[in-house]
Amino acid sequence: MKLAEKIHQTLIDVPDFPKPGILFKDITPIFRDPRLSKEIVQTSASQLKELGVDVIVGLESRGFPLGLAIAVELEIPFVMIRKKGKLPRPAFQVSYDLEYGQATMELQKGDIQPGQKVYIHDDLLATGGTAHAAGQLVTLAGGKIAGFGFIVSLDILKGSEKLQAFGAPVHTFAAI
Numbered sequence: 544m545k546l547a548e549k550i551h552q553t554l555i556d557v558p559d560f561p562k563p564g565i566l567f568k569d570i571t572p573i574f575r576d577p578r579l580s581k582e583i584v585q586t587s588a589s590q591l592k593e594l595g596v597d598v599i600v601g602l603e604s605r606g607f608p609l610g611l612a613i614a615v616e617l618e619i620p621f622v623m624i625r626k627k628g629k630l631p632r633p634a635f636q637v638s639y640d641l642e643y644g645q646a647t648m649e650l651q652k653g654d655i656q657p658g659q660k661v662y663i664h665d666d667l668l669a670t671g672g673t674a675h676a677a678g679q680l681v682t683l684a685g686g687k688i689a690g691f692g693f694i695v696s697l698d699i700l701k702g703s704e705k706l707q708a709f710g711a712p713v714h715t716f717a718a719i
Contacts (some may be wrong), residue, residue, distance in 0.1 A: 549579055550717040570666045570694055574608055587692055588616040594689045597659040600624055602677055605666035622654045624677050635683040639676040650680040657685030668693040671702030678709045
């Protein structure tokens with residue numbers, strides 16, 4: 544069975560979360576499947592070796608588990624981008640619109656060095672707002688966007704179009 548099919552079979556749809564009318568795609572069952580998680584990590588690491596990535600950035604919070612595992616597999620640093628107020632040191636901030644509200648994300652100053660090639664990882668690409676904000680944060684820190692990676696993409700929302708501004712590849716394992 545192909546990786547995309549395995550991912551599709553593992554996802555759980557949660558209606559009306561986080562608000563009525565939203566069909567939430569829960570990827571957390573993937574974390575309960577060590578073989579599937581390992582396959583995602585190894586496939587991602589294989590793709591990223593060709594890009595010469597220096598740092599993996601994971602987006603809060605579901606971008607953390609596999610983002611860290613990919614960084615460990617590649618033996619490169621992992622950096623977190625978090626919601627406002629969650630990081631202890633001075634940070635760059637970017638505010639943006641979500642499909643169901645607004646948010647501010649932060650990246651600690653000094654976590655990315657100028658010129659480093661950064662790969663941004665998250666669980667799901669919807670409208671692209673969170674990933675675009677992450678790209679802005681990496682750029683503010685002086686990093687170069689090497690690419691974006693997602694386990695699932697909701698293609699109908701065209702989030703990848705928003706990320707084209709960075710001129711970097713967008714990888715997804717399963718499109719919905």
